[in-house]
Amino acid sequence: MSDALAPARLRVAPSPTGDPHVGTAYMALFNLAYARRSGGQFVLRIEDTDRARYTAGSEQQIFDTLRWLGLGWDEGPDCGGPYGPYRQSERLDVYGSFASQLIESGHAYYCWCTPERLAALREAQAASKTPLTGYDRLCYGKTREERAALPGFAGQPVVRMLIPDDVELVFTDLVRGPVSAPRPDDQVIVKADGFPTYHLAVVVDDHLMGITHVVRGEEWISSTPKHVLLYKWLGWEAPAFAHLPLLRNADRSKISKRKNPAARLAWFREQGYLPEALRNFLQLMGYPPVSDTEIATFDEFAAGFDWAKVNTVGPVFDLAKLNWLNGHYIRSLSPEELADRIEAYLLEQGQWPNQPSERDRALLRGGAALVQERLQLLSEALPKLAFLWAADDAVTTAADAQAQLGADAPAILAAAEAALAGLAEFTGEAVETALRAALVDALGLKPRLAFTPVRVALTGQRVSPPLFESMALLGPASCQTRLRSLRAALA
RNA sequence: GGCCCCGUUGUGUAGCGGCCAAGCACGCUGCCCUCUCAAGGCAGUAGCGCGGGUUCGAAUCCCGUCGGGGCUACCA
Numbered sequence: 001m002s003d004a005l006a007p008a009r010l011r012v013a014p015s016p017t018g019d020p021h022v023g024t025a026y027m028a029l030f031n032l033a034y035a036r037r038s039g040g041q042f043v044l045r046i047e048d049t050d051r052a053r054y055t056a057g058s059e060q061q062i063f064d065t066l067r068w069l070g071l072g073w074d075e076g077p078d079c080g081g082p083y084g085p086y087r088q089s090e091r092l093d094v095y096g097s098f099a100s101q102l103i104e105s106g107h108a109y110y111c112w113c114t115p116e117r118l119a120a121l122r123e124a125q126a127a128s129k130t131p132l133t134g135y136d137r138l139c140y141g142k143t144r145e146e147r148a149a150l151p152g153f154a155g156q157p158v159v160r161m162l163i164p165d166d167v168e169l170v171f172t173d174l175v176r177g178p179v180s181a182p183r184p185d186d187q188v189i190v191k192a193d194g195f196p197t198y199h200l201a202v203v204v205d206d207h208l209m210g211i212t213h214v215v216r217g218e219e220w221i222s223s224t225p226k227h228v229l230l231y232k233w234l235g236w237e238a239p240a241f242a243h244l245p246l247l248r249n250a251d252r253s254k255i256s257k258r259k260n261p262a263a264r265l266a267w268f269r270e271q272g273y274l275p276e277a278l279r280n281f282l283q284l285m286g287y288p289p290v291s292d293t294e295i296a297t298f299d300e301f302a303a304g305f306d307w308a309k310v311n312t313v314g315p316v317f318d319l320a321k322l323n324w325l326n327g328h329y330i331r332s333l334s335p336e337e338l339a340d341r342i343e344a345y346l347l348e349q350g351q352w353p354n355q356p357s358e359r360d361r362a363l364l365r366g367g368a369a370l371v372q373e374r375l376q377l378l379s380e381a382l383p384k385l386a387f388l389w390a391a392d393d394a395v396t397t398a399a400d401a402q403a404q405l406g407a408d409a410p411a412i413l414a415a416a417e418a419a420l421a422g423l424a425e426f427t428g429e430a431v432e433t434a435l436r437a438a439l440v441d442a443l444g445l446k447p448r449l450a451f452t453p454v455r456v457a458l459t460g461q462r463v464s465p466p467l468f469e470s471m472a473l474l475g476p477a478s479c480q481t482r483l484r485s486l487r488a489a490l491a
Numbered sequence: 492g493g494c495c496c497c498g499u500u501g502u503g504u505a506g507c508g509g510c511c512a513a514g515c516a517c518g519c520u521g522c523c524c525u526c527u528c529a530a531g532g533c534a535g536u537a538g539c540g541c542g543g544g545u546u547c548g549a550a551u552c553c554c555g556u557c558g559g560g561g562c563u564a565c566c567a
Contacts (some may be wrong), residue, residue: 015567050566115565122563126492133563169495182494182562191565198567222562223496245497245560252559284503284516294503294516311504314560318502321517331530347536373530384528404527431528440526451526463528463531 006039006385008212011139012066012073013202015047016058020065020265022317023217023247023255028071029282030244031215035074036302043209044076046087047202049195065265069275070298083209088201091202095196098204098234099146099159099189108189110157111139117152130304134185137162159190161199161226169225174242174307176214182398184226199223203230206239215242218314219254242307245286245314255317261424262317272345277326286311286322295328327376339368345378363388366473370465388457388473392481397489401455401462405490408445413487415439416454417480426476428469435468457486 010031014024035042046062049052063078073361075081084092102108110274113121118135125133139147140162147153163184173179189200196204206214214227221243231238247255257263276297283290283301288309289294332339343364346352353360367385375381419438423430439450455467458479464470471479 007548013567017567019497045529053566062522111565118565154565156565160565176496179496185563188565195565197565202567217561218496219561219567243496248560250502254561281503288504292515313497315504317503318517320501321503324517327530357525371529374528435526447526449526455527461527465528467526 005038006212008034008038009041009043009210010035010213010215011043011045011049011206011209011211012043013205014062015050015053016055016062017050017053018055018058019257020058020062021257022263022265022268024062025066025069025071025265026247026282027216027244028066028069029279029285030305031213032071032073033298033302033305034213034215034307036299037305041074042072042084042096043081043211044073044086045205045209046077048087048089049198049201051193051195056395058316061266063271068269069265071279086206088196089199091205092194092196093283094208095190095200095204096194099196099200102161102189102230102233103159107161107229108142108159108161110144111135111160111186111188112144112147112154112157113139114152114154120152121480131387133382137186140186154192156192158188158192160186160188161229163229165225167225171224171228171241174215174240175310176243176312177212179221179224179243181225182222184223184229187226189230199226200230202225203234207231207234207236211239213240213242215244218243218246218359242310242399245311247285248314248316250316250318252314252316254314260317262319270349272380273322273326273327274341274378276376277322277329280329281322281325285315285317286313294396295325302383323376325379330375330378331373333372335369335372336365338372339365342368342378342381346382349359349379351382360389363473366469367465370473374465384465386399387464388470390460392478395482395484395485397456397460397486398462401460404452404462405456406449406453410487410490411458412439412443412445412450412453413483413490415443416457417483417487420476420479420483423476426472428466428472431471432468453486454483457483 012028012031014020032042044066046059048059059077066072073079075083075086077084099108103110108135120138122133138150140158144157161184164185164479167183169183170178171179185200188197190196202214205231224241228238249255249259251259253259253261261267269275279298280296283296283298284294290300290304333341342358343352347354356364363385367388368381371381371384374384393418415433415438420431420435423434436447436450439445440447443450451467455464456462458464458467458474460469474482
């Protein structure tokens with residue numbers, strides 16, 4: 001796999017239209033993988049040609065979420081590069097000159113039809129079940145004056161491509177081989193507001209930025225003939241195309257924020273997923289595992305990356321495996337690193353004091369180690385450790401925990417109090433030794449029966465992190481108070 | 492409706508004409524371990540959409556059919 005590939009230039013080109021989409025990260029991952037595999041560059045370009053859908057702040061979110069995932073770029077709007085600007089709204093004059101060139105060469109023409117006329121046209125075509133739909137070229141070959149005499153005339157024209165009858169519909173796709181696409185309509189390439197549409201802008205930018213591989217979602221297959229045509233008309237060599245499968249909702253529709261909260265990239269961070277787990281999971285979508293365990297770093301993924309291995313079937317985005325992966329990555333952290341991650345997460349979510357006390361930090365560090373193999377998400381840590389911060393007189397016994405208590409509970413609690421009273425050192429090990437001697441050996445109880453009342457007294461819960469270590473964190477005074485108060489409550 | 496893409500267990504995938512009476516991972520079920528819960532170990536569960544071909548032989552090739560998806564914007 002060390003064969004020399006020509007250094008490739010790839011890009012991801014999201015639109016700043018709301019919360020960044022998980023599909024953007026998916027595309028970025030594969031683009032970046034090939035850029036690294038070939039020793040080339042990865043470019044981030046912001047496609048903000050739609051003023052109506054533009055969302056302030058979205059661009060920054062794109063930067064933040066992609067960086068969080070570890071999918072950094074070599075050139076982009078924030079870090080610059082030799083092919084800037086990397087924001088399409090700052091490149092309007094560039095597109096304008098190429099549009100003019102296309103009009104002069106006869107490949108494009110002005111169209112003054114109003115949106116109303118076009119809508120009516122589409123409606124009529126749909127009703128008549130005509131196989132050939134599309135723009136009727138009313139404006140083609142007419143001067144502004146000639147067209148103005150006809151109905152449905154708009155003052156500001158758009159520019160349309162003049163799709164020839166012999167337009168090439170087949171192109172070669174790195175993932176799928178030869179692909180045939182639908183015949184294009186006379187696509188608008190410059191809107192009435194002077195902004196280019198996606199089709200003109202991508203082609204111009206990809207060429208000017210030296211992009212060698214256009215890697216995007218499957219939904220663009222049907223537009224590719226337009227792009228190929230544009231390259232041809234402009235006298236440019238077309239890049240290689242690779243169309244990745246689309247991530248799906250459980251019902252197999254294209255993944256959407258409406259049907260799937262996970263379509264929002266920021267959601268994963270909010271839920272307490274680790275970026276390395278999400279990244280690993282995305283590597284498994286539509287691509288065979290790099291190792292037997294399916295655990296792989298990005299470098300391992302990129303090292304053997306091959307377009308031919310990409311699947312053509314859209315994978316359902318199912319969180320069950322991601323949850324397992326997240327648990328795996330959590331377990332693989334050092335306890336200190338895990339504590340840091342949990343603290344950073346809690347801080348981000350506003351669930352942690354900006355100036356935590358020494359005790360807060362000690363409890364979190366100690367507690368993190370105890371729940372490490374019990375977590376799937378960072379967000380689960382605090383709930384599992386909440387009893388550590390509870391006031392001793394405010395430990396409430398949950399109903400299901402209460403139900404675990406038998407008639408001998410008070411006696412067990414009393415014996416535990418006595419056993420702990422004389423402990424020289426209050427470590428998990430010492431506590432366990434003392435409790436086993438007093439409850440299991442002396443009272444002849446089965447361990448699970450012996451320790452249940454103690455667990456309930458200390459945590460108020462039926463399920464808790466390891467009991468003895470939890471007690472050590474809590475300290476002797478808290479333990480005694482909690483044991484005593486449950487015993488009192490049972491009397 | 493039209494055009495295009497796709498179809499292996501619940502999910503993600505391996506498989507590219509014989510090594511497949513279909514493997515792996517997650518999930519699920521059970522057992523073991525065990526202070527609870529996890530983690531870990533072991534076992535089990537379930538699939539080539541359907542129908543025709545081609546071939547000595549098909550999950551793998553071809554056709555049809557059914558099913559899913561995408562596009563069909565002065566959105567990307």
